[in-house]
Amino acid sequence: MNAPASSHRPFVARRLDWLRENLFSTPLNALITLVTLALLLWLGSRFVSWALLHAVWGRADVATCNALFGQGACWAVVADKWRHMLFGIYPQDEQWRSALAVVIFCGIMVFSAMRAFWHVWRLLALWLSGSLLCAWLLAGGLGLTPVPTALWGGLPITLMLAVFGTLFAFPLGILLALGRRSALPIIRAASIIYIELVRGVPLITVLFMASIMFALFLPEGVSFDKLLRAQVAIILFNAAYIAEIVRAGLQALPRGQYEAADALGLGYWQTQLLVILPQALKITIPAQVNSFIDNFKDTSLVIIVSIFDFLYAVRQAVISDLDWRHYFVEGYLFAMAVYWLFCYAMSHYSQWLEKHLSRDHRL
Amino acid sequence: MDHPAAHVIPANAEEIIRIEGLNKWFGDFQVLRNISLSVRRGERIVICGPSGSGKSTLIRCLNRLETHQSGTVIVDGIKLNDSLKNIEAVRNDIGMVFQHFNLFPHLTVLENCTLAPIWVKKQPRATAEATAMKFLERVRITDQAHKYPGQLSGGQQQRVAIARALCMAPRIMLFDEPTSALDPEMVKEVLETMVSLAREGMTMLCVTHEMGFARAVADRVIFMDQGEIVEQAPPEIFFSQAKSERTRQFLDQILDH
Numbered sequence: 001m002n003a004p005a006s007s008h009r010p011f012v013a014r015r016l017d018w019l020r021e022n023l024f025s026t027p028l029n030a031l032i033t034l035v036t037l038a039l040l041l042w043l044g045s046r047f048v049s050w051a052l053l054h055a056v057w058g059r060a061d062v063a064t065c066n067a068l069f070g071q072g073a074c075w076a077v078v079a080d081k082w083r084h085m086l087f088g089i090y091p092q093d094e095q096w097r098s099a100l101a102v103v104i105f106c107g108i109m110v111f112s113a114m115r116a117f118w119h120v121w122r123l124l125a126l127w128l129s130g131s132l133l134c135a136w137l138l139a140g141g142l143g144l145t146p147v148p149t150a151l152w153g154g155l156p157i158t159l160m161l162a163v164f165g166t167l168f169a170f171p172l173g174i175l176l177a178l179g180r181r182s183a184l185p186i187i188r189a190a191s192i193i194y195i196e197l198v199r200g201v202p203l204i205t206v207l208f209m210a211s212i213m214f215a216l217f218l219p220e221g222v223s224f225d226k227l228l229r230a231q232v233a234i235i236l237f238n239a240a241y242i243a244e245i246v247r248a249g250l251q252a253l254p255r256g257q258y259e260a261a262d263a264l265g266l267g268y269w270q271t272q273l274l275v276i277l278p279q280a281l282k283i284t285i286p287a288q289v290n291s292f293i294d295n296f297k298d299t300s301l302v303i304i305v306s307i308f309d310f311l312y313a314v315r316q317a318v319i320s321d322l323d324w325r326h327y328f329v330e331g332y333l334f335a336m337a338v339y340w341l342f343c344y345a346m347s348h349y350s351q352w353l354e355k356h357l358s359r360d361h362r363l
Numbered sequence: 364m365d366h367p368a369a370h371v372i373p374a375n376a377e378e379i380i381r382i383e384g385l386n387k388w389f390g391d392f393q394v395l396r397n398i399s400l401s402v403r404r405g406e407r408i409v410i411c412g413p414s415g416s417g418k419s420t421l422i423r424c425l426n427r428l429e430t431h432q433s434g435t436v437i438v439d440g441i442k443l444n445d446s447l448k449n450i451e452a453v454r455n456d457i458g459m460v461f462q463h464f465n466l467f468p469h470l471t472v473l474e475n476c477t478l479a480p481i482w483v484k485k486q487p488r489a490t491a492e493a494t495a496m497k498f499l500e501r502v503r504i505t506d507q508a509h510k511y512p513g514q515l516s517g518g519q520q521q522r523v524a525i526a527r528a529l530c531m532a533p534r535i536m537l538f539d540e541p542t543s544a545l546d547p548e549m550v551k552e553v554l555e556t557m558v559s560l561a562r563e564g565m566t567m568l569c570v571t572h573e574m575g576f577a578r579a580v581a582d583r584v585i586f587m588d589q590g591e592i593v594e595q596a597p598p599e600i601f602f603s604q605a606k607s608e609r610t611r612q613f614l615d616q617i618l619d620h
């Protein structure tokens with residue numbers, strides 16, 4: 001803030017200026033800075049020593065871990081329980097199906113992220129075939145041993161809730177966004193009410209509604225699968241947010257695009273599908289990716305309606321074993337690492353995408 | 364552009380547009396006041412007037428981009444009202460070119476030109492593409508057919524917009540200040556395209572302040588002010604013997620600069 005010539009000075013000198021101005025401007029600030037730094041260093045070194053240096057790696061028995069309890073992390077718990085953590089109580093012999101489903105869900109995400117797939121039919125083909133394949137693998141039938149949803153669990157469930165929760169919310173969100181801008185008052189009002197109602201409540205209440213209240217409204221004897229209810233709740237919830245993102249994209253388009261389409265005689269749906277949505281959706285891709293990251297993390301809330309998502313499976317895997325139950329911190333750290341890996345990749349992708357798309361002459 | 368119009372409209376040419384007692388309001392603000400206008404097939408009309416005088420609104424009422432509150436608008440025998448069928452039929456007859464081109468940026472030049480023929484007129488793709496190439500050739504854009512609008516200059520984009528409108532085989536073309544968003548060096552190429560269109564007998568209504576264009580091709584020049592048609596006359600009379608004081612003032616202003 002002082003030297004006006006600061007931008008001409010070398011990088012290191014400017015950094016030092018910044019440090020002096022922001023962290024050491026008064027004696028008290030300098031003291032706070034130093035104490036904080038010391039604290040961070042101390043905590044960091046403790047963590048490194050616990051998590052890396054004194055940790056028990058690979059397969060080991062509980063006794064080895066117990067001997068080091070409090071001094072070193074027991075990664076052996078992950079080595080011992082990883083199957084239970086990743087796939088929950090899905091039958092052991094069938095867990096290859098869960099693993100394959102994880103691969104396919106990741107494939108859906110990776111291919112959707114590739115520009116070569118950004119065409120209506122390619123995306124629809126990818127999403128439909130991927131979804132059906134995963135559903136078949138997890139549920140069984142048609143030659144595979146059927147597995148009831150009560151036994152599904154772990155990473156495939158987290159991925160399923162997130163991926164289906166976005167894919168199926170997408171068309172609904174688009175319809176809601178169009179509805180909100182519709183010239184027909186009833187459709188507009190219905191869309192606004194839906195969007196604002198859903199956005200006004202936390203996901204957790206929607207999940208509760210879906211799991212408990214919903215059953216009250218259904219006639220006696222009729223029951224919906226618990227997992228399906230949670231999945232539907234997540235879809236309905238996400239749709240409202242996707243609708244708002246799409247609406248922002250629609251608003252970003254100049255009126256001239258509608259006028260040109262009208263003047264050429266294109267009808268409402270032709271205009272939307274051929275002219276407006278392809279452009280509006282492309283603008284919103286970075287926002288959609290960010291909202292997918294949020295959805296992905298939010299799926300861990302299904303734990304409160306006791307659905308075995310990845311986080312719950314990790315917790316159960318450790319807690320349910322009397323020998324290992326003290327090592328849940330290691331379990332949670334493992335879960336954290338897995339979540340972080342997914343989210344980090346996605347957020348990097350979204351940053352790359354924003355840069356990439358801003359150079360696109362087609363927008 | 365200093366040749367006289369190449370063809371003369373027969374005095375008994377049929378009426379293709381009829382506007383009677385047209386009024387339009389935006390809220391409390393009356394944009395069009397009691398407009399009456401009749402256009403014969405093949406006529407080329409230039410509309411000028413100060414900013415905000417309602418020129419754009421008037422021609423946009425012809426293809427129902429704006430709805431009017433009272434009066435009648437009849438295009439090629441079809442009355443414009445709430446009937447979607449009529450609106451559709453009229454839009455099939457009218458091509459429009461906008462100030463800001465309004466090309467579809469996500470489609471190539473060729474796709475811009477074939478979109479409506481394929482989806483509205485249900486033409487086979489090959490037919491639509493052949494027609495599009497024919498018109499792109501006319502506006503001298505063939506070599507850019509597979510580029511995106513964002514890769515073209517303003518003048519090229521406007522010529523594509525003209526080709527796109529022509530691909531629907533309209534009987535009437537509306538132009539709303541087609542050259543006013545262009546750099547001066549590109550104005551000529553667009554005007555040339557419009558002149559050649561005019562020479563072929565297309566019925567044209569052009570909102571423009573290019574008075575050279577008006578002199579060269581217009582059968583009639585219309586001056587609008589505050590939502591009214593103040594004066595209309597063939598260009599030779601309009602530019603030298605305008606009756607109204609307002610018209611003369613306006614002409615003084617734009618011909619000076």
Ligand SMILES: Nc1ncnc2c1ncn2[C@@H]1O[C@H](COP(=O)(O)OP(=O)(O)OP(=O)(O)O)[C@@H](O)[C@H]1O
Nearest residue numbers: 389390394412413414415416417418419420421540
């Ligand atoms: N959608 C609208 N809502 C409200 N007022 C409008 C709307 N469109 C145009 N107007 C107003 O109507 C008047 C006439 O507009 P119009 O665009 O027809 O004028 P114009 O003669 O084409 O002017 P210009 O030379 O600036 O294009 C202007 O005062 C304008 O502000």
Ligand SMILES: [Mg+2]
Nearest residue numbers: 418419420540
């Ligand atoms: Mg205008």
